[in-house]
Amino acid sequence: xxxxxxxxxxxxxxxxxxxxxxxxxxxxxxxxxxxxxxxxxxxxxxxxxxxxxxxxxxxxxxxxxxxxxxxxxxxxxxxxxxxxxxxxxxxxxxxxxxxxxxxxxxxxxxxxxxxxxxxxxxxxxxxxxxxxxxxxxxxxxxxxxxxxxxxxxxxxxxxxxxxxxxxxxxxxxxxxxxxxxxxxxxxxxxxxxxxxxxxxxxxxxxxxxxxxxxxxxxxxxxxxxxxxxxxxxxxxxxxxxxxxxxxxxxxxxxxxxxxxxxxxxxxxxxxxxxxxxxxxxxxxxxxxxxxx
Numbered sequence: 001x002x003x004x005x006x007x008x009x010x011x012x013x014x015x016x017x018x019x020x021x022x023x024x025x026x027x028x029x030x031x032x033x034x035x036x037x038x039x040x041x042x043x044x045x046x047x048x049x050x051x052x053x054x055x056x057x058x059x060x061x062x063x064x065x066x067x068x069x070x071x072x073x074x075x076x077x078x079x080x081x082x083x084x085x086x087x088x089x090x091x092x093x094x095x096x097x098x099x100x101x102x103x104x105x106x107x108x109x110x111x112x113x114x115x116x117x118x119x120x121x122x123x124x125x126x127x128x129x130x131x132x133x134x135x136x137x138x139x140x141x142x143x144x145x146x147x148x149x150x151x152x153x154x155x156x157x158x159x160x161x162x163x164x165x166x167x168x169x170x171x172x173x174x175x176x177x178x179x180x181x182x183x184x185x186x187x188x189x190x191x192x193x194x195x196x197x198x199x200x201x202x203x204x205x206x207x208x209x210x211x212x213x214x215x216x217x218x219x220x221x222x223x224x225x226x227x228x229x230x231x232x233x234x235x236x237x238x239x240x241x242x243x244x245x246x247x248x249x250x251x252x253x254x255x256x257x258x259x260x261x262x263x264x265x266x267x268x269x270x271x272x273x274x275x276x277x278x279x280x281x282x283x284x285x286x287x288x289x290x291x292x
Contacts, residue, residue: 007061010091014059017078018044025079039078047077066092104254106131106246119239119261119272123246126186126255127195128154128179135279136272137261140234141167153199155183159207170228170236177213181220182243186255222257226264234271238264 019038023030028043039047045055050070057064058074071092075085089095104125114121114134120141122133130152133143142163143152150156157164158176168175187196203210222243229237239261246256263269 006091006093007063010088011059011061013088013091014074014078017080017084018059021078026077044074044077048073050074066094068094104131104246104256105248106254106256107248110246110258114258117260118276119263121258121260123256123258124154126190127193127199128156128183128186129195130154131256136275139275139279140229140231150199150202155179156199156203159203159210167229167231170230173209173213175225175227176209177216177218178220178225180213181218182222182257184217184219185221190255227261234275235267237268237271239268240264 018041019036021038023039023043026039026043026047028039034040041056041059042052045052048055048070050073054064055074058066068089071089071094072085075088078084080088106123110123111132114123114132114137117134118136120134120137120139122137122141123131125131130143133141137143141157145163146157146161150160158168158179159165165172187200190196200214204214222245224243225241227239227241229239231237240263242260242262244258244260246254246258248254263272
């Protein structure tokens with residue numbers, strides 16, 4: 001149920017957006033004398049395929065029933081961008097069914113955040129293709145060393161890259177099942193993205209373990225996961241793998257996920273600090289490794 005303040009803001013917001021939209025912008029003639037600089041209420045109602053009286057009541061902030069479908073049509077009629085549409089839905093007290101895309105456009109600041117983070121961090125798109133990462137994550141995973149059609153795919157590497165399997169060995173199967181659970185949820189949210197079927201078919205043909213785990217139909221939320229890795233340079237590390245959904249540069253839900261690792265114990269924190277020191281002073285790191 002909306003509060004009176006929300007209804008007042010909804011009323012003001014709709015009026016402001018209607019007044020800001022010129023008739024020519026939606027293919028309507030300006031015609032004769034207008035009392036408003038933008039669209040008339042009846043024009044918005046016609047464009048949104050809703051009744052004039054119903055739209056008038058909505059714009060007056062009356063307590064009426066509003067469906068998500070009708071509100072989405074009003075958003076399109078008023079040429080609202082993604083942020084404005086989300087705000088409109090919030091004012092109306094409705095959950096917004098956000099569009100999903102096959103192509104993710106990360107805000108340019110994301111890489112800066114990853115680079116400032118002093119532990120492994122990276123971003124995957126919905127199908128688990130690698131979008132961005134910091135130097136610590138590259139040191140841990142050795143992105144770019146694997147070749148082939150799905151070389152940039154995190155899930156493919158988990159099953160098919162021998163170095164990745166060695167990294168995951170301490171908790172290999174539970175970790176894979178957790179990744180598959182997130183991947184399966186992503187697939188359901190992106191039914192029109194053909195990359196999911198291509199990856200699933202390729203993994204099913206190449207990996208008996210994938211076929212076995214995939215048939216469990218396991219799903220997993222984006223909650224923190226305790227991961228245990230074994231790495232020739234990092235040593236034995238245990239982390240909380242924190243996962244956060246990201247948005248496109250225009251604010252639209254993208255389906256991309258940022259992974260930030262947090263040390264679970266003092267040994268892992270010390271390992272990350274040591275690797276970070278080497279990355280900051282590559283010359284010293286080479287001498288240190290040569291003398292080891």
